[in-house]
Amino acid sequence: MGTQVSEVMSQWLNSAPQWMLNLPKGLSEFCYKIFKCFIFDDRYMMFVRGLGNTLVITFFALLIGIALGVLVSLVRVTWDKNGLEMRRGPNKFFLWIANFLCKIYLAIIRGTPVVVQILIYYFVIMTSSDKLMTAIVAFGVNSGAYVAEIMRSGIMSIDIGQNEAGRSLGFGYVSTMRYIILPQAFKNVLPALANEFIVLLKETAVAGYIGLADLAYAGSIVGGNTYEYLIPLVFGVALVYLVLVMFFTWLVGKLERRLRASER
Amino acid sequence: MNDNTLISVKDLKKYYKGETIKALDGVCAEIHKGEVVVVIGPSGSGKSTFLRCLNLLEIPTGGHILFNGTDITDEKTDINFHRQKMGMVFQHFNLFPHMTVLKNMTIGPIRILGKSKAEAEAQAMALLKRVGLEERAAAYPSQLSGGQKQRIAIVRALCMNPDVMLFDEPTSALDPEMVGEVLDVMKQLAREGMTMVVVTHEMGFAREVGSRVIFMDEGKIVEENPPSALFDNPQSDRLKSFLKKVL
Numbered sequence: 368m369g370t371q372v373s374e375v376m377s378q379w380l381n382s383a384p385q386w387m388l389n390l391p392k393g394l395s396e397f398c399y400k401i402f403k404c405f406i407f408d409d410r411y412m413m414f415v416r417g418l419g420n421t422l423v424i425t426f427f428a429l430l431i432g433i434a435l436g437v438l439v440s441l442v443r444v445t446w447d448k449n450g451l452e453m454r455r456g457p458n459k460f461f462l463w464i465a466n467f468l469c470k471i472y473l474a475i476i477r478g479t480p481v482v483v484q485i486l487i488y489y490f491v492i493m494t495s496s497d498k499l500m501t502a503i504v505a506f507g508v509n510s511g512a513y514v515a516e517i518m519r520s521g522i523m524s525i526d527i528g529q530n531e532a533g534r535s536l537g538f539g540y541v542s543t544m545r546y547i548i549l550p551q552a553f554k555n556v557l558p559a560l561a562n563e564f565i566v567l568l569k570e571t572a573v574a575g576y577i578g579l580a581d582l583a584y585a586g587s588i589v590g591g592n593t594y595e596y597l598i599p600l601v602f603g604v605a606l607v608y609l610v611l612v613m614f615f616t617w618l619v620g621k622l623e624r625r626l627r628a629s630e631r
Numbered sequence: 632m633n634d635n636t637l638i639s640v641k642d643l644k645k646y647y648k649g650e651t652i653k654a655l656d657g658v659c660a661e662i663h664k665g666e667v668v669v670v671i672g673p674s675g676s677g678k679s680t681f682l683r684c685l686n687l688l689e690i691p692t693g694g695h696i697l698f699n700g701t702d703i704t705d706e707k708t709d710i711n712f713h714r715q716k717m718g719m720v721f722q723h724f725n726l727f728p729h730m731t732v733l734k735n736m737t738i739g740p741i742r743i744l745g746k747s748k749a750e751a752e753a754q755a756m757a758l759l760k761r762v763g764l765e766e767r768a769a770a771y772p773s774q775l776s777g778g779q780k781q782r783i784a785i786v787r788a789l790c791m792n793p794d795v796m797l798f799d800e801p802t803s804a805l806d807p808e809m810v811g812e813v814l815d816v817m818k819q820l821a822r823e824g825m826t827m828v829v830v831t832h833e834m835g836f837a838r839e840v841g842s843r844v845i846f847m848d849e850g851k852i853v854e855e856n857p858p859s860a861l862f863d864n865p866q867s868d869r870l871k872s873f874l875k876k877v878l
Contacts, residue, residue: 532725537715
């Protein structure tokens with residue numbers, strides 16, 4: 368270990384510009400630590416790859432989550448609104464089964480920690496898949512449950528008259544949902560969905576539990592290698608998450624304002 | 632049932648909570664082409680339920696509704712197809728708030744009737760012109776007054792070229808000064824020969840435009856007559872006391 372420290376130090380002394388070395392002791396030391404954690408041995412690449420994995424997991428998990436969430440919410444809403452009035456028959460039976468399965472799904476996903484879920488996927492269910500795929504599925508399926516409840520509240524918030532107006536024009540149940548109810552529901556729940564997205568983005572940090580090198584994992588590895596924890600964790604990890612979240616919040620705000628155009 | 636009959640209602644029943652609440656209790660009625668049938672009655676008399684059963688927004692508990700000769704209460708009937716031919720106007724307008732006025736009016740013709748966008752918009756603009764709202768085509772519903780919203784709701788239904796228009800208390804949610812503009816549109820529609828079923832508290836409208844007035848109470852039709860006979864010479868005590876209160 369001693370040789371490595373001296374190797375870092377000698378590289379630092381060789382490559383750092385003179386003015387940096389001449390800074391007051393505290394600042395100069397800070398620059399050295401930055402060099403050690405990010406530049407030396409191309410350690411920044413760990414953060415870059417980690418960030419890449421974090422974004423890939425978040426993106427695909429988001430897609431799965433929204434697809435699953437919309438589907439589950441539609442089953443739940445359709446059953447709650449029409450189930451009891453439906454005629455006996457195969458349709459009612461299938462809807463009842465689907466609604467029952469959705470309820471079980473929601474109970475299990477919302478009732479267990481996501482860390483436990485991803486460990487179960489990795490060690491029990493998806494043992495032959497690679498870590499990235501495991502994480503995408505785990506976080507996607509997890510997020511779907513929360514998106515489902517958000518979408519359900521959005522659909523239920525739409526006045527019954529909207530449904531009646533759509534049906535009275537001759538739209539079927541599905542078309543009314545698609546053209547009239549869902550666009551309005553989506554607009555109403557956009558802030559909640561954005562919140563779920565941000566939670567998802569940050570939640571992927573537990574992917575390190577299965578040894579997946581995401582952004583947070585990179586921070587802890589570099590910390591372990593350098594015995595410097597403050598700089599990789601605060602500047603390499605926390606700050607990056609913060610900037611990402613702020614960026615997406617801004618982006619969603621823009622979308623929200625565009626969708627709200629009809630209310631002005 | 633003669634050739635002129637558009638809707639024929641037979642022994643229509645609508646019960647809630649088992650049989651404890653009888654919103655409709657054996658209603659029989661016929662609506663002929665070109666007629667303006669006005670349905671009046673105290674609140675809770677079942678007149679709105681009756682209207683909403685006509686296009687199956689409420690599923691009747693019993694009885695039959697024949698529309699253009701087809702029994703639409705039959706479970707095998709494609710109700711979506713028949714609803715295209717029955718325009719409906721609601722008390723609370725129910726415009727689609729996320730669409731412009733023009734989009735509100737064209738989404739049905741485009742998505743259901745398969746019209747081209749240009750064709751649907753040309754028809755919508757012509758209808759907007761008729762109700763004097765062509766300059767609001769690009770507005771969103773939230774930017775309109777109540778009377779404007781209801782006029783848009785009427786022409787939205789007309790865009791589907793319906794055989795009959797159902798009005799469910801179209802002026803009840805309006806400021807008094809906006810009632811006139813909506814009634815004017817409805818009168819114009821009646822003059823053009825549109826078949827209309829109107830649930831309303833506007834006795835003036837019933838008297839002036841109605842070809843027939845139906846008085847309902849407790850889920851039943853109590854009296855059914857041309858307006859002059861019904862208003863000037865009521866038969867039943869129930870109608871007499873109702874008219875005393877509202878006129």
